[in-house]
Amino acid sequence: MSAPDLVLYEEEFHKIKEALQRLRQDANANVVFLVDKNGQQIAAVGDLASLDTTSLASLTAGNVAATDGLARLIGEKEFSILFHEGEKDNIHISIVAQRVILVVIFDERSSLGLVRLRVRRATGELDKIFEEITQKVEREKDSLVDFESPFSEITDDDIDRLFSE
């Protein structure tokens, strides 16, 4: 397989959420969320009730993937920041730790300048957390003893049940 599976443990998950929460407050944003490059949502904070975050995650990843493709066509490695400006709401998208996408949705109560500034600080923080995650996954792989996948005993019946309704 090309990329290792992304495994998120409780401790890092909370750290990520805290970092996103802080960014949301500092940048005065409505919603902040983190998606992996394949379109899976990792964490989200803010005013989520009115938002279809699953679709947002998938479309964001598609957007970043298409933009990456464009970048390579003109000889760039990537476009690290994307910004979409709407009448009321705006979306700021940036890449963190080379593998995850940080999305900030904000309106007129904030500004692009503020968001960019706060995103830069949060990016440093998130980079560190993902570095820790990578190391932890590596360690687990080496030791292999203290961690057993909950799916090691999955059966045909479990799968049949998923489709039983």
Next chain:
Amino acid sequence: MTFINYAAREINCKIVYYGPGLCGKTTNLQYIYDRTNPSAKGKLISLATETDRTLFFDFLPLDLGTVKGFKTRFHLYTVPGQVFYDASRKLILKGVDGVVFVADSQEARLEANVESIRNLDKNLKEQGYEISAIPYVLQFNKRDLPTSMPTDEMYRKLNIKGEPTFEATATTGVGVFDTLKAVARQVLMELKKK
């Protein structure tokens, strides 16, 4: 790349429907969407042209229930089938956990099916996957058409590794859920090996 979130107790898997233009990939998703309990599905997103040809992808998130206490979520994607959208197809295969190949049963589309499987093989390799190793299911769609080929002949020409193969008519739903279930089974069994 399955994403396992131990904190939220969730597994997310990505399944891609591949195949030549107009073979019925979007129709498969549309049927699954129509027949799934509203609480178990998200929105069906279609990035299509004005004439309803898929431009980038269709996307349907499905919550199937729990396995070993983990919420199991499948993200179904289709690729644009038309030959010139190859760059988009490559992007969508990123991080894929399982592939459904939807073949068009009409005799006139046999060559397009073969070409599309070749294209899938090449694009998977570029992403670091091997078609021989990845969860993979074959569907013979449009069985209701009078111009459809005999299935044994299709099997000989399109089945590459003895993968589970299903006859389907996606417009009426025949075989659609059987296909999905077969690929989901392979993807989840893959987790067992890890």
